[in-house]
Amino acid sequence: MSNSFFQKDIVSVRDFDKQKFETVFQATDKIIGMNQNERREIVRGKTLGYLFFEPSTRTRLSFEAAMASIGGTSLGIADASSSSAKKGESLADTVKIMSLYSDVLVLRHQLDGSSRFAAEISEKPLINAGSGTEEHPTQAILDLYTIRKEKKKIDGLKVGIVGDLKYGRTVYSLLYALSNYNVDVKLISPPSLKIRADSTYEIRKKLQYTETSDLEENLDDLDVIYVTRIQKERFADIEEYVKVRGSYKIGPELVNKIKDDAIIMHPLPRLDEISPEIDSTKQAKYFKQAQYGKDTRAALLALILNENGI
Amino acid sequence: MSNSFFQKDIVSVRDFDKQKFETVFQATDKIIGMNQNERREIVRGKTLGYLFFEPSTRTRLSFEAAMASIGGTSLGIADASSSSAKKGESLADTVKIMSLYSDVLVLRHQLDGSSRFAAEISEKPLINAGSGTEEHPTQAILDLYTIRKEKKKIDGLKVGIVGDLKYGRTVYSLLYALSNYNVDVKLISPPSLKIRADSTYEIRKKLQYTETSDLEENLDDLDVIYVTRIQKERFADIEEYVKVRGSYKIGPELVNKIKDDAIIMHPLPRLDEISPEIDSTKQAKYFKQAQYGKDTRAALLALILNENGI
Amino acid sequence: MSNSFFQKDIVSVRDFDKQKFETVFQATDKIIGMNQNERREIVRGKTLGYLFFEPSTRTRLSFEAAMASIGGTSLGIADASSSSAKKGESLADTVKIMSLYSDVLVLRHQLDGSSRFAAEISEKPLINAGSGTEEHPTQAILDLYTIRKEKKKIDGLKVGIVGDLKYGRTVYSLLYALSNYNVDVKLISPPSLKIRADSTYEIRKKLQYTETSDLEENLDDLDVIYVTRIQKERFADIEEYVKVRGSYKIGPELVNKIKDDAIIMHPLPRLDEISPEIDSTKQAKYFKQAQYGKDTRAALLALILNENGI
Structure with missing residues (x-):
């Protein structure tokens, strides 16, 4: 049976209950307890694509470090609003294409609702890395x-x-x-x-x-x-x-x-x-x-990308 | 016997015939058919170096995603014309040094002929990612x-x-x-x-x-x-x-x-x-x-970097 | 017994003597002599975090290429002085957090003494990639x-x-x-x-x-x-x-x-x-x-990150 986060979006903290938090916490405990030889195999060969329409070096690096710590690769657009990729292209197209290039998408956007909208467009699970005024799950x-x-x-x-x-x-x-x-x-x-x-x-x-x-x-x-x-x-x-x-x-x-x-x-x-x-x-x-920011994000990525969790 | 793309440059679409296209198409079919465990081993440990004198986020990310999907790493200069690396340095020197840092070079440049010139300088095979007014092989x-x-x-x-x-x-x-x-x-x-x-x-x-x-x-x-x-x-x-x-x-x-x-x-x-x-x-x-853009580029990289192809 | 560079900072060339240079040289010779299958395992799963307060594309790429050539990943801030991460944050905090995200830190900073100071803050070994007017070990x-x-x-x-x-x-x-x-x-x-x-x-x-x-x-x-x-x-x-x-x-x-x-x-x-x-x-x-720049940096990273050296 798949773990409950497998291939799922993380759009809003409102979608979480105690049970879901606990699943991530236990996965985090497990990752922290692993040695590096185990950890680097968890998502090896998988790619995180990031789209930051609102630049946030700190959050982006935390995700990149999380992905690297479990063996994955990150790529994307650190400043999508000023990127040449933008050039009048719609958010929908940018999200769609980035999702074709990666196994999981990480989006930061200034607008409320952007993340829910993007998750519907994306071909891959999407993680909200901060949107609008309220959401930063x-x-x-x-x-x-x-x-x-x-x-x-x-x-x-x-x-x-x-x-x-x-x-x-x-x-x-x-x-x-x-x-x-x-x-x-x-x-x-x-x-x-x-x-x-x-x-x-x-x-x-x-x-x-x-x-x-x-x-x-x-x-x-x-x-x-x-x-x-x-x-x-x-x-x-x-x-x-x-x-x-x-x-x-x-x-x-x-x-x-x-x-x-x-x-x-x-x-x-x-x-x-x-x-x-x-x-x-x-x-x-x-x-x-x-530091736990890196670890919890690594756990979340592992749960989303691996059917059997960690 | 080496595959015909091994360690070769991709400078112009004019150098291709039906047979060469077919070789890349078959390699692409093969890569698409592979599971991730096989795919991530194809160029593991190898590095793609990119030099974009004309920024193109889309093309660059397609190459990065392609390289990551077959287990490799990318690094380079996303905006070489404004980079501090430029500082009056010649194209030849920039290409030469970048080629010492990587196993394959990807170049985008606004001038016709830039790619042919750079391929002669480069110590490693070079892929033209768009040059001048006509070439984007x-x-x-x-x-x-x-x-x-x-x-x-x-x-x-x-x-x-x-x-x-x-x-x-x-x-x-x-x-x-x-x-x-x-x-x-x-x-x-x-x-x-x-x-x-x-x-x-x-x-x-x-x-x-x-x-x-x-x-x-x-x-x-x-x-x-x-x-x-x-x-x-x-x-x-x-x-x-x-x-x-x-x-x-x-x-x-x-x-x-x-x-x-x-x-x-x-x-x-x-x-x-x-x-x-x-x-x-x-x-x-x-x-x-x-999506096929990522896959065909992955196939091309695999053929160029692996003597036995895929 | 650990090699003498294991988990140590590289802050100043003044801390080196003939013996220490010779250790790095021999490790470099070894890395150059290895085939890629061996090399890509040396620091696999480990992450280099870079902080360039003074941008230097060349030096940064040399470190990234070195890290990639021995199987590791790099991430960080290429222009920390203009980065949103800066926003008035102290050097100490930036260094501290970056060191929580990575296994080894690479710092370039315009001030003399910055590297020694940062090495004391960092949770991980730090390599000075150029500081002030005199140091570029x-x-x-x-x-x-x-x-x-x-x-x-x-x-x-x-x-x-x-x-x-x-x-x-x-x-x-x-x-x-x-x-x-x-x-x-x-x-x-x-x-x-x-x-x-x-x-x-x-x-x-x-x-x-x-x-x-x-x-x-x-x-x-x-x-x-x-x-x-x-x-x-x-x-x-x-x-x-x-x-x-x-x-x-x-x-x-x-x-x-x-x-x-x-x-x-x-x-x-x-x-x-x-x-x-x-x-x-x-x-x-x-x-x-x-090219030796890449190789010596790879050797140094290998010595710092692996207890048994290379």
Whole structure:
């Protein structure tokens, strides 16, 4: 019997339930436990094709590294919007042809719905590597995996999500993912960067969360502190930005207030939301998170490309 | 005994005869019939080096995908004319060094003759991926293969070539290729985009063709309808362009006039010469053609790199 | 017992002694002697991550080709300073994450000390592919290997280094490398492009060299003539540049004055410091040198990634 991901698209985190997450997590555990001689055979001879209409070096390299770590090859267009391949060609044609050149397609696109549309066109399974304002399913998977791996569980945890919650698809995907678990979520942000009510309608049906703008007061009982970047461009007033940035920064004083076994996460790249001195604390897990990003993507690729899974 | 392509350059479609085409076609059939475990061993450990002085994402990716599908690796310069590697370095030096880094070289260059020149410099066999105004031998190979595969033969067919026949090396390479076969060719284009007489002197010795500007009247007995892009830049007068574009567009009405077992081809990317509604007709073969592009290139690479062929 | 390079950084040519050079040379000889079936297994399944903050297509492709020739994969950022990955991210974070995605890191950076700093951050061994004004250790290795291979020895040779000795890290790295041997060095340059005294303080302790500005007078007893590019940008006065360029050019007349068994080297790319007519002389070794660049880098990668060496 085929594994349930075989030849399937990964379009939205909303298509996942606990069982599906667990399948990817177990495949990831297995891959991490393998030696390189086994790992390099998993998808040997298979090709990942990527199409990034919105350039993202980090996400692209994570996929390329994942594919390489299990023996596969990557090729594609790192900046499809400016590529000569574009020249007025439709998204549909670009997707179609890229899918003829590869065994699995990875798409990043600025528009909501682009990924669902492309998956219908593609001759091969398609993975959404970020689309529109809400969807980044592989980021959600790696976030959950990091929590599960480092905290040994997800249910029962208190999770704080800090920073710019209004923009950034990472936060919405994570909330959708967390809504499958029994977690207590605190959203901590400047008032102007609060989560968008219209985008959380579905989430609220399944997930309880509270909102606050005070970081320091809300740190002490969190098990997971998920920090996001606050981008200057979001502020009309630079002074407002400077003030906000200061109060949502994790520095040595704040780390003293968090639980001993809490974990600090960040989707990276960071600017100065977390000071480098924190890197050496036992709570800092954001680099592990980046590494798990590679591993979970490798697991997903293996499941999609191999009938018998890993 | 070595296969006849072993360690040989592919510079011009004029160097091909029926026998050579047939060798590549049979190798392509073989590769398509192989399972992945066999295919990925064909050129494992070998490296393709590409030099695109005229960027062409589509052609480059087709070669990369071909090389990956038979187990090889690709590297090179996607935009050699703007590359830092250029810095006033001669074409000869760039070719020479790239050929020291790889087992086979793939060159795209805007100048006629560039490929022949580079092949003499290169330490390794060189494949012309498009040069000057007339030569694109691997495109001609994939075009012929598509006809042979989808129509089961080439001799005896009526082939219409539609659109901009003046510019675009694809058309000239295809005509040279077809001149090896017993085909009846109709060239259908706006008067201002007729084929260049000076470039078809050699072709006319071997190939009969008729010229017309009326698409609709000439569709009904064609076996192959090869559509090319009509580019706005070719027209001084935008109104002339709009008029011309309209009359050389394959839409649902025109498809009703073509033979049931005709095939529609296009080198892609397309703009609106073929409307997307045509994609689902049984005559539409342009996406298959793109896929055969990968397969024929893989076959060619295999023949060039392996003494015993495939 | 592990080979002495296993999992070690290659940061500076100053960390090398005769013994270490010899280890790389012997590994290179071995790799060159292997057939492809053996070679492609050496680092199969392993990944090289590159970060070029200063773009260098040539050096990057040499590393990619080296990695591919021994069965490995490369990925990374070809222009890290303009990459979206940059976006204000620190060098430390970029290096850290790239090192989580790969088994060995290759860094090119404009700042002195960048490589030492990055090696401390990196989770994986790091190879300096050029940093600041003085360090380019893999270039020095390939230069020495070329001399040893083509002259059968290094000790006892008379080595002339010609051209722009003031700028260009290649020259400094080569001098450091040569200071481990018993060689007689002549530095031949326009007065305005003489070697920097402050950068050769350490070198002078171990290496004797003489300086001159007359190329023609000093050619006849050299065993190695190492030519470097003279860049226009270095001159305030264009006439001064034209004059200088002319007098440091190796053309047919000058070649007649060199020893029959001398070798001419150049780090490439060249502009017109060596005229193309020289390429076919038996003394011209700069293309072999480029090829040895790939081979020595492959050897180094093999030593770093395989506990038992090659």
